[in-house]
Amino acid sequence: xxxxxxxxxxxxxxxxxxxxxxxxxxxxxxxxxRVLNRREGVKQGTVDRVNRAIQELGFVRxxxxxxxxxxxxxxxxxxxxxxxxxxxxxxxxxxxxxxxIFAADRVWCDLAHIDxxxxxxxxxxxxxxxxxxxxxxAIMAPETPQVRDAIIRVQxxxxxxxxxxxxxxxxxxxxxGVDNSAAGATAALLxxxxxxxxxxxxxxxxxxxxxxxxxxxxxxxxxxxIQNFPDIRGLPSLETYGNEERARTxxxxxLNSNPDIVAIYVMSSEARIPLEILDDLNLPKSTVKIxxxxxxxxxxxxxxxxxxxxxxxxxxxxxxxxIRRLKGVVDKxxxxxxxxxxxxxxxxxxxx
Amino acid sequence: xxxxxxxxxxxxxxxxxxxxxxxxxxxxxxxxxRVLNRREGVKQGTVDRVNRAIQELGFVRxxxxxxxxxxxxxxxxxxxxxxxxxxxxxxxxxxxxxxxIFAADRVWCDLAHIDxxxxxxxxxxxxxxxxxxxxxxAIMAPETPQVRDAIIRVQxxxxxxxxxxxxxxxxxxxxxGVDNSAAGATAALLxxxxxxxxxxxxxxxxxxxxxxxxxxxxxxxxxxxIQNFPDIRGLPSLETYGNEERARTxxxxxLNSNPDIVAIYVMSSEARIPLEILDDLNLPKSTVKIxxxxxxxxxxxxxxxxxxxxxxxxxxxxxxxxIRRLKGVVDKxxxxxxxxxxxxxxxxxxxx
DNA sequence: CAAAATATGAGGCACGTGTCTCAAAAATAA
DNA sequence: TTATTTTTGAGACACGTGCCTCATATTTTG
Numbered sequence: 001x002x003x004x005x006x007x008x009x010x011x012x013x014x015x016x017x018x019x020x021x022x023x024x025x026x027x028x029x030x031x032x033x034r035v036l037n038r039r040e041g042v043k044q045g046t047v048d049r050v051n052r053a054i055q056e057l058g059f060v061r062x063x064x065x066x067x068x069x070x071x072x073x074x075x076x077x078x079x080x081x082x083x084x085x086x087x088x089x090x091x092x093x094x095x096x097x098x099x100x101i102f103a104a105d106r107v108w109c110d111l112a113h114i115d116x117x118x119x120x121x122x123x124x125x126x127x128x129x130x131x132x133x134x135x136x137x138a139i140m141a142p143e144t145p146q147v148r149d150a151i152i153r154v155q156x157x158x159x160x161x162x163x164x165x166x167x168x169x170x171x172x173x174x175x176x177g178v179d180n181s182a183a184g185a186t187a188a189l190l191x192x193x194x195x196x197x198x199x200x201x202x203x204x205x206x207x208x209x210x211x212x213x214x215x216x217x218x219x220x221x222x223x224x225x226i227q228n229f230p231d232i233r234g235l236p237s238l239e240t241y242g243n244e245e246r247a248r249t250x251x252x253x254x255l256n257s258n259p260d261i262v263a264i265y266v267m268s269s270e271a272r273i274p275l276e277i278l279d280d281l282n283l284p285k286s287t288v289k290i291x292x293x294x295x296x297x298x299x300x301x302x303x304x305x306x307x308x309x310x311x312x313x314x315x316x317x318x319x320x321x322x323i324r325r326l327k328g329v330v331d332k333x334x335x336x337x338x339x340x341x342x343x344x345x346x347x348x349x350x351x352x
Numbered sequence: 353x354x355x356x357x358x359x360x361x362x363x364x365x366x367x368x369x370x371x372x373x374x375x376x377x378x379x380x381x382x383x384x385x386r387v388l389n390r391r392e393g394v395k396q397g398t399v400d401r402v403n404r405a406i407q408e409l410g411f412v413r414x415x416x417x418x419x420x421x422x423x424x425x426x427x428x429x430x431x432x433x434x435x436x437x438x439x440x441x442x443x444x445x446x447x448x449x450x451x452x453i454f455a456a457d458r459v460w461c462d463l464a465h466i467d468x469x470x471x472x473x474x475x476x477x478x479x480x481x482x483x484x485x486x487x488x489x490a491i492m493a494p495e496t497p498q499v500r501d502a503i504i505r506v507q508x509x510x511x512x513x514x515x516x517x518x519x520x521x522x523x524x525x526x527x528x529g530v531d532n533s534a535a536g537a538t539a540a541l542l543x544x545x546x547x548x549x550x551x552x553x554x555x556x557x558x559x560x561x562x563x564x565x566x567x568x569x570x571x572x573x574x575x576x577x578i579q580n581f582p583d584i585r586g587l588p589s590l591e592t593y594g595n596e597e598r599a600r601t602x603x604x605x606x607l608n609s610n611p612d613i614v615a616i617y618v619m620s621s622e623a624r625i626p627l628e629i630l631d632d633l634n635l636p637k638s639t640v641k642i643x644x645x646x647x648x649x650x651x652x653x654x655x656x657x658x659x660x661x662x663x664x665x666x667x668x669x670x671x672x673x674x675i676r677r678l679k680g681v682v683d684k685x686x687x688x689x690x691x692x693x694x695x696x697x698x699x700x701x702x703x704x
Numbered sequence: 705c706a707a708a709a710t711a712t713g714a715g716g717c718a719c720g721t722g723t724c725t726c727a728a729a730a731a732t733a734a
Numbered sequence: 735t736t737a738t739t740t741t742t743g744a745g746a747c748a749c750g751t752g753c754c755t756c757a758t759a760t761t762t763t764g
Contacts, residue, residue: 015458017750028713033752041711043761063456064416065750068719104415104685106367185702196548224702311703314695331456343666346698350537350576351663369720380743385722393741395731417720420749 086295136326184220199231200262438647488678536572551583552614
């Protein structure tokens with residue numbers, strides 16, 4: 001049997017224009033324009049007639065033409081913490097890559113470094129953003145009343161604002177990032193599976209436990225461990241504060257005082273320092289190690305077998321998703337829903 | 353410290369137009385157009401001058417304006433196998449979702465069902481596609497000389513063609529899908545981890561082993577198992593041919609004749625039938641089960657704990673990536689490289 | 705009822721590029 | 735040199751929408 005299928009062409013695939021709309025609704029193009037762009041001074045009855053015509057014809061505004069007419073540009077700023085761990089460097093790399101990828105879509109991406117631990121300075125940065133300068137903002141900063149309010153005010157000024165990686169839960173807008181509690185649970189499940197029935201305790205290393213993200217991650221981790229791996233006990237989080245000296249001290253101390261450690265969970269996105277320290281301390285080969293985020297370092301550790309698994313969010317997806325969503329907000333797109341959800345990825349040696 | 357940053361605005365962020373290009377190169381807009389669109393009859397020296405100006409100004413063609421001028425549309429066809437397993441249904445669902453998402457970009461997606469096991473009919477379908485009907489084609493069909501040639505001829509007719517999910521390796525174009533060998537290896541690694549040191553054999557269930565995809569997956573699976581889990585032995589693949597009766601028979605027979613089975617690997621994307629049969633046969637709870645692809649069925653099986661893990665490719669990403677790539681080819685975009693690579697996902701209960 | 709306010713229409717220009725045509729200039733051949 | 739061919743320029747129109755002005759039609763108010 002021949003599977004020939006003739007595709008509908010020409011007329012039927014020509015999308016209706018505002019002119020068609022005007023004719024169908026029995027109004028002028030000017031009125032159609034007034035309705036489409038929600039201008040004042042149109043009778044409700046007329047608005048309804050136009051909207052009905054939109055429905056019937058399946059009219060979709062030609063965003064390209066509209067952007068052309070408006071000389072619309074998409075100037076976006078990624079506001080990222082100063083501190084330059086490798087994960088952040090990956091993010092920056094992808095932002096720079098995106099510049100080329102989205103250049104054809106009239107998207108500009110700029111970087112701004114903020115002092116994420118100083119809400120005051122972050123807020124003042126946000127205040128400095130005018131809608132004549134940018135159309136959108138993706139911001140990675142810990143949740144703070146001050147910052148949250150500043151973000152709301154940015155939005156009120158007509159700028160699309162999107163929490164990025166760090167959620168701002170009170171801001172019930174959508175955001176780009178993963179569910180940290182689920183990420184922690186995934187780490188626990190993966191870790192538990194690798195431990196494979198042995199019993200003992202897990203060392204948990206974090207840069208700091210002050211942010212909501214860290215706390216959620218830890219909570220998700222503990223819950224999963226308690227429920228499904230009763231033989232594995234999570235130790236209190238060791239906080240390195242990003243300080244290598246301190247990290248070395250507390251990690252050795254932790255190992256000495258807990259001889260039953262069967263696994264180590266490096267919870268923060270800066271995995272390099274703790275992992276390097278652990279390498280120096282030559283642990284038994286059977287000690288399971290799980291970390292977060294894919295960086296050149298964690299990737300090669302995984303390949304070398306000195307790391308069992310990685311729970312990660314795809315830096316490229318994060319960046320591109322943020323751009324597409326900001327663009328969607330500017331274009332007044334409807335629902336972006338699940339399609340842009342960031343997955344919690346599990347990376348093993350075989351699926352890098 | 354206040355983190356005020358003033359962003360460069362206006363002129364500097366106005367992308368140069370063809371008019372600017374013409375002025376910079378000291379030629380007319382007509383000549384710029386001739387160079388940009390590779391028309392004949394321009395002296396090499398002039399071409400070089402224009403190209404130099406493009407470099408210097410960092411000119412990027414405004415695709416939106418160009419498309420508007422050309423009334424460019426993107427009519428794409430997804431040619432998919434008739435057989436309607438759940439994974440394929442997911443793909444179809446995402447294609448339909450994409451219609452709305454990409455409508456604003458003037459993208460139409462059509463579906464065509466092909467008889468994937470009849471290369472002759474597939475080729476004749478491909479022959480029927482004219483460049484006046486569609487701009488791009490994503491095709492999921494097993495590799496065959498006949499099909500491969502037909503695809504090449506489709507491309508020669510000026511239609512963007514992209515192997516979709518099923519690779520056509522001899523066609524050294526890029527494609528959208530995952531490395532099946534790595535996917536198999538990942539399944540093995542995950543399975544081995546879950547088995548956790550026990551020894552025994554693995555039942556491998558597949559719909560059929562005729563396609564290259566299946567063979568590669570199996571090969572990747574075996575290699576990983578042999579290298580890293582010497583205590584686990586992979587049994588010969590059981591082929592169901594999509595027939596439930598047959599599946600039931602061979603699975604029970606397999607279980608009876610191999611009492612040391614510690615794990616089951618459902619290799620094909622149609623996991624529902626084998627898994628339902630396995631549920632009926634109440635195996636020991638400790639039997640590890642790994643399958644491929646996320647569908648409503650496998651998802652709930654994972655949630656219920658009757659499945660240990662899933663190795664999947666994100667159906668939504670596959671579809672959207674295919675659309676973006678076809679669009680890229682039509683627009684003569686440069687390199688899409690790694691940014692659109694489809695990941696091999698590991699799904700556990702916690703990261704659904 | 706007239707006067708004022710509101711609603712709609714007609715038409716034009718702009719956005720950046722593609723695609724024509726026709727004329728002029730430059731290079732090449734005779 | 736002149737005749738011919740090749741290369742370039744100038745200009746116009748189109749694409750679909752946004753945005754503006756001004757005039758006319760319709761409704762509301764006093």
